[in-house]
Amino acid sequence: MKYIETYKEVKIVKPDGIRNKLRKYALDSLCLLEKINGIQHELNRPRIQFLYIHHVFKDEEIAFDRLLKKLSLNHEFLSYSESVAKIQEGKIDKPYICISSDDGFKNNIKAAEILNDYNAKACFFINPFIVGNTSFHEIEKHCKNRLNFPPVEFMNWDDIEKIQKMGHEIGSHTMEHINVSITEKNIFIDDCNKTFEILTKQCGEAKHFAFPYGRFFHFNEIGLEIVFKSGFISCATAERGCHINHDRLLQKEELYIRRDQIILDWNIDHIFHFLANSSKSANITNNLFKKNN
Numbered sequence: 001m002k003y004i005e006t007y008k009e010v011k012i013v014k015p016d017g018i019r020n021k022l023r024k025y026a027l028d029s030l031c032l033l034e035k036i037n038g039i040q041h042e043l044n045r046p047r048i049q050f051l052y053i054h055h056v057f058k059d060e061e062i063a064f065d066r067l068l069k070k071l072s073l074n075h076e077f078l079s080y081s082e083s084v085a086k087i088q089e090g091k092i093d094k095p096y097i098c099i100s101s102d103d104g105f106k107n108n109i110k111a112a113e114i115l116n117d118y119n120a121k122a123c124f125f126i127n128p129f130i131v132g133n134t135s136f137h138e139i140e141k142h143c144k145n146r147l148n149f150p151p152v153e154f155m156n157w158d159d160i161e162k163i164q165k166m167g168h169e170i171g172s173h174t175m176e177h178i179n180v181s182i183t184e185k186n187i188f189i190d191d192c193n194k195t196f197e198i199l200t201k202q203c204g205e206a207k208h209f210a211f212p213y214g215r216f217f218h219f220n221e222i223g224l225e226i227v228f229k230s231g232f233i234s235c236a237t238a239e240r241g242c243h244i245n246h247d248r249l250l251q252k253e254e255l256y257i258r259r260d261q262i263i264l265d266w267n268i269d270h271i272f273h274f275l276a277n278s279s280k281s282a283n284i285t286n287n288l289f290k291k292n293n
């Protein structure tokens with residue numbers, strides 16, 4: 001009955017497979033090429049790049065600080081609400097980064113503190129079902145079944161209030177971290193209304209939604225409609241890509257946010273390689289809902 005506290009422990013339970021190892025070698029050589037040719041041009045492009053994390057374990061704090069420091073050289077940090085508004089209004093005038101974090105682990109408090117050192121305000125997407133739950137058994141089950149993760153401690157409502165007071169936003173990640181694409185329409189309607197109500201009551205407001213698992217095929221058009229009907233003003237995926245100015249104003253229901261995942265254990269050059277790639281392939285169609293493919 002012990003919660004894990006380091007990423008090292010996660011890696012013991014979930015070691016890198018051969019494919020991942022080979023991928024890392026391939027990325028190493030790509031990054032070497034990029035060091036020669038440079039990726040500054042890509043990084044200086046006016047755009048909004050959403051990055052999302054899940055955890056900043058004790059042994060990841062230095063890497064998080066280092067990443068934010070390096071990002072701050074080329075980018076300005078924007079809050080989630082500011083980012084959403086800027087894309088809708090077509091006011092992206094320089095390179096911006098917007099950070100979010102999914103699942104609401106306890107170590108997100110430390111993430112919020114490190115973010116504040118850089119005056120970066122993030123959005124934390126949480127599952128109200130697990131907030132304040134003290135049953136190790138239920139937490140272990142939630143981590144295993146919903147997150148494919150060893151048992152880790154979650155934030156309670158006091159923690160959430162604390163990070164809000166630090167200037168960060170709280171968003172919905174559904175009640176219990178469900179796969180929306182296999183959830184009945186009525187159940188998802190109830191889920192959205194309930195999470196919107198709970199978060200509004202507990203946090204004062206709840207504007208943003210990010211669906212669990214995050215790939216296009218984990219969501220659909222009906223889900224999108226439900227999210228906005230329940231009161232949220234944005235919907236995020238976990239598909240790679242960034243946002244540039246559209247050729248017209250966007251209604252809130254049209255914008256479909258893309259976010260690049262970051263694991264702090266990754267080589268920082270690899271992370272910047274992904275950022276440069278997202279920037280290079282930025283396109284206005286990235287701003288819109290894409291049918292499952």
Ligand SMILES: [Zn+2]
Binds near residue numbers: 212
């Ligand atoms: Zn999640």
